[in-house]
Each structure stands twice: as structure tokens, then as C-alpha cells.
Amino acid sequence: MKIIKKEDFKESKWAGGVTSEVFIYPKEADVSKKNFDFRISTASCELEKSAYTSYDDFYRFICPLDNKMEISVDDYKFNLSPFEILFFDGKAKTYSSGDLRDFNLIYKKGLExxxxxxxxxxxxxxxxxxxxxxxxxxxxxxxxxxxxxxxxxxxxxxxxxxxxxxxxxxxxxxxxx
The missing domain is CATH 2.60.120.1030 (Clp1, DNA binding domain)
Incomplete structure (x- = not known):
């Protein structure tokens, strides 16, 4: 058992806020190279509308943590309340809106x-x-x-x-x- 504290998260800025990488496997993987098996992150979004990075060989789970989230996945629209989870294919054209913090799990197809x-x-x-x-x-x-x-x-x-x-x-x- 290991506790991963906030100060151990790997933070990076993106156009709409800050992403905090909570966990990535393998540990030496780099999300920008998409050479990971799975990744857990949380991100703040302050944009009126944001486009998601496509992850063709991955599946995704996402949920808002503190506010409602409007999310569109391949033109299907969802309104998520805090801690309500959505699962979708990483290659889907995805957009969301709302001033919020979300939580994400992205994992490679072939894993469960x-x-x-x-x-x-x-x-x-x-x-x-x-x-x-x-x-x-x-x-x-x-x-x-x-x-x-x-x-x-x-x-x-x-x-x-x-x-x-x-x-x-x-x-x-x-x-x-």
C-alpha cells in the first residue's frame, strides 16, 4: 500500500487549466508520447468549451468532481453531476464545458x-x-x-x-x- 499525495502529482498546464497526473503505468511512460498502459489524472477546466486529445488505442472514464459537466462524445450529449461517471472510446471526438475539476482514467485497449x-x-x-x-x-x-x-x-x-x-x-x- 502506498499513499500518493498531492505534492507527488505531476502537474502541467494546458490551454484551459492545470492537469495533475496522479498515476501512470509504467512509471517511465510519458502521456504526450501515448506510451502508457493506463493513467489517472485530474484536471481543472476554465474554458467555455474544450476539445479532448484523441487516444485512439485507449478507453476513457471521466467524472466531474465539483461542478456539473456538459460533455459531448461523437455528438452524443451528456450532463454529468459531480461523481457521475461516463465511459467512452478514447478516439471519440469529445468536447466539454463548465468551470470544474474532473477525474480521469485512461487505459489501453486489451486491458480491463x-x-x-x-x-x-x-x-x-x-x-x-x-x-x-x-x-x-x-x-x-x-x-x-x-x-x-x-x-x-x-x-x-x-x-x-x-x-x-x-x-x-x-x-x-x-x-x-
């Missing part, structure tokens, strides 16, 4: 990925494969230790017990290379 948002009151789970739990803004403890706000917990073949009440996002990756 899943993302879920939970409102918890004391939670216990086992991760057979790689699992990441993101705590956006809740006061939580992991196995008796503080689980800092805006941080992520990395687990593999482990059980975890989270005490407290709040919202978390869980990402699971199977068949990692």
Missing part, C-alpha cells in the same frame, strides 16, 4: 479497467489486481492512518479498510502488462 464513485461510511475491500482509491475532499483514515484529502492510495493484492464518511473514486486495472 473500471472506475466507480462511492459515497462511503466505513468501507472495506480487497484488490486482487491493481487498485487506486482517490480521496477528493473527505476526512478519512486508512488502517488507522490519515488518508489525506486530494490524494490517492495505490494497492495490489491487498485488503484495505477505510474509516470515515465521504466520497471516493476507485479505479481497478486487470491484466496489466
Amino acid at each position: 479497467g473500471d472506475m466507480e464513485a462511492l459515497n462511503i461510511c466505513n468501507y472495506k475491500t480487497y484488490f486482487k489486481d491493481l487498485g487506486l482509491i482517490f480521496n477528493y475532499d473527505s476526512d478519512l483514515k486508512i488502517n488507522g492512518e490519515e488518508f489525506p484529502k486530494f490524494s490517492c492510495l495505490e494497492l495490489e493484492n491487498e485488503e484495505v479498510e477505510i474509516k470515515g464518511q465521504g466520497k471516493i473514486i476507485i479505479c481497478r486495472i486487470k491484466n496489466k502488462k
